[in-house]
Amino acid sequence: MVDVKGDVAPSAVTMDKIVELCKRRGFVFQSGEIYGGIGSTWDYGPLGVELKRNIRDAWWQDNVRMRDDVVGLEAAIITNPRVWEASGHVAGFTDPMVDCKECKQRFRADHVEGDVCPACGGQLTEARQFNMMFKTHMGPVEDSAAVAYLRPETAQGMFVNFKNVQQATRKKLPFGIAQIGKSFRNEITPGNFIFRTREFEQAEIEFFVMPGTDEEWHKRWIQDRYNWYIKYGITPERLRLRPHDPDELAFYSKATTDIEYLFPIGWSELEGIANRTDYDLKKHMEFSGENLTYFDEATGDSIVPYVIEPSGGIDRSLLAFLIDAYEEEVIDKGDGKKDKRTVLHLHKTLAPVKVAVLPLLRNRPEIVETAKNLAAELRPHMATMYDDTASIGRLYRRQDEIGTLWCITVDVQTVEEDNQVTIRDRDTMEQIRVPISDVKSILIEKLNS
Ligand code: ATP
Numbered sequence: 001m002v003d004v005k006g007d008v009a010p011s012a013v014t015m016d017k018i019v020e021l022c023k024r025r026g027f028v029f030q031s032g033e034i035y036g037g038i039g040s041t042w043d044y045g046p047l048g049v050e051l052k053r054n055i056r057d058a059w060w061q062d063n064v065r066m067r068d069d070v071v072g073l074e075a076a077i078i079t080n081p082r083v084w085e086a087s088g089h090v091a092g093f094t095d096p097m098v099d100c101k102e103c104k105q106r107f108r109a110d111h112v113e114g115d116v117c118p119a120c121g122g123q124l125t126e127a128r129q130f131n132m133m134f135k136t137h138m139g140p141v142e143d144s145a146a147v148a149y150l151r152p153e154t155a156q157g158m159f160v161n162f163k164n165v166q167q168a169t170r171k172k173l174p175f176g177i178a179q180i181g182k183s184f185r186n187e188i189t190p191g192n193f194i195f196r197t198r199e200f201e202q203a204e205i206e207f208f209v210m211p212g213t214d215e216e217w218h219k220r221w222i223q224d225r226y227n228w229y230i231k232y233g234i235t236p237e238r239l240r241l242r243p244h245d246p247d248e249l250a251f252y253s254k255a256t257t258d259i260e261y262l263f264p265i266g267w268s269e270l271e272g273i274a275n276r277t278d279y280d281l282k283k284h285m286e287f288s289g290e291n292l293t294y295f296d297e298a299t300g301d302s303i304v305p306y307v308i309e310p311s312g313g314i315d316r317s318l319l320a321f322l323i324d325a326y327e328e329e330v331i332d333k334g335d336g337k338k339d340k341r342t343v344l345h346l347h348k349t350l351a352p353v354k355v356a357v358l359p360l361l362r363n364r365p366e367i368v369e370t371a372k373n374l375a376a377e378l379r380p381h382m383a384t385m386y387d388d389t390a391s392i393g394r395l396y397r398r399q400d401e402i403g404t405l406w407c408i409t410v411d412v413q414t415v416e417e418d419n420q421v422t423i424r425d426r427d428t429m430e431q432i433r434v435p436i437s438d439v440k441s442i443l444i445e446k447l448n449s
Contacts, residue, residue, distance in 0.1 A: 040190035050352035075157025086287035096127035150184035176207035271312030344403030
């Protein structure tokens with residue numbers, strides 16, 4: 001088991017710097033910005049969608065495709081409201097809310113201390129419970145019979161499909177069902193950029209096990225999910241495990257451990273791994289009248305499986321990967337002068353652009369053509385960018401700032417003398433000169449190594 005870490009410093013980057021970089025380079029924009037935006041909602045730009053897609057793909061590859069005991073699912077966002085009655089969300093998916101009588105701001109009661117407003121020092125109201133599910137209506141009639149909810153978690157899709165998936169795949173316990181998809185919560189205090197939003201993407205696994213083996217599987221999944229963040233580059237000192245105290249456990253949980261990252265706002269949850277016992281399947285049996293038991297051929301018994309649930313957020317992990325990768329380096333320019341460069345040391349699997357092909361001189365047609373041809377040759381194999389809109393120094397700086405792994409420069413020597421190009425490494429800034437015909441195989445090998 002990984003130990004809970006002691007005191008370490010967060011990344012030197014502030015949230016403001018990350019927000020600014022994300023906008024300037026096209027990772028994340030404020031949603032509806034030209035209309036003044038709307039409470040903590042964000043749109044992913046050209047680089048953001050690539051990064052997000054890479055995170056999703058890495059998660060899916062490791063947790064579904066590489067495992068014989070997990071299969072995938074994509075359930076609907078709007079489903080039968082009875083699902084949310086059975087799960088306890090209609091009655092209990094609430095946060096305590098307080099209002100300031102002076103400045104009228106609203107806070108989550110468990111996020112403020114005492115009854116004094118943290119914004120203006122005014123008097124806070126008594127806490128009231130506030131249901132966080134987004135309500136809508138199915139069809140043209142907006143009466144109570146037509147009420148439906150946007151799902152606040154993807155997990156229930158797996159529970160209500162347990163029988164379908166088990167019968168279709170013939171999986172034996174232990175096995176899991178995984179899903180990545182949007183969830184919606186009417187958070188009282190969203191904020192901190194994409195850390196807490198009202199629309200977000202979750203990556204969840206419901207892993208069904210024999211009762212009695214649940215504690216062992218819980219430990220295994222905690223370790224597995226912790227290792228996953230390290231594998232993709234999170235600094236181990238900024239990642240810790242925090243078991244929940246008994247009094248903070250959710251009603252369905254026998255034990256939960258959070259994986260926390262040291263964000264600029266302090267240690268905060270990236271993912272929770274809960275032992276949900278047989279709570280959900282039993283509730284759905286009770287509410288639907290369906291038999292959701294599992295027939296154990298070995299003993300001839302029908303049992304209700306226990307469930308281990310690793311539940312993470314794609315947006316939140318994207319934020320952690322960005323923060324952890326960010327570095328402002330002072331570099332030697334060679335002439336005794338110092339320079340500053342901002343670089344994103346993103347893991348090679350996650351980097352939104354793998355290679356940029358840059359012509360040294362954009363007014364030399366042979367150089368431009370050679371560079372464009374090389375970019376076209378690389379494009380089917382990896383995310384490739386061509387850029388000739390600035391001087392080479394500035395082009396390097398741009399690519400470093402978005403985490404591009406390699407920059408290839410086509411120069412006069414390439415077209416006049418040796419058909420060779422330079423490959424510059426993002427992290428070491430080392431340059432090697434190689435025949436243009438070898439570039440593709442060299443980069444494919446580096447990517448796969
Ligand atoms: P919190 O205590 O931060 O509100 P939670 O314990 O309610 O989170 P879970 O229900 O365990 O969160 O959700 C699992 C994961 O989904 C979280 O670890 C997080 O990564 C992500 N997540 C939950 N709520 C949000 C949100 N409002 N915005 C972005 N991601 C979220």
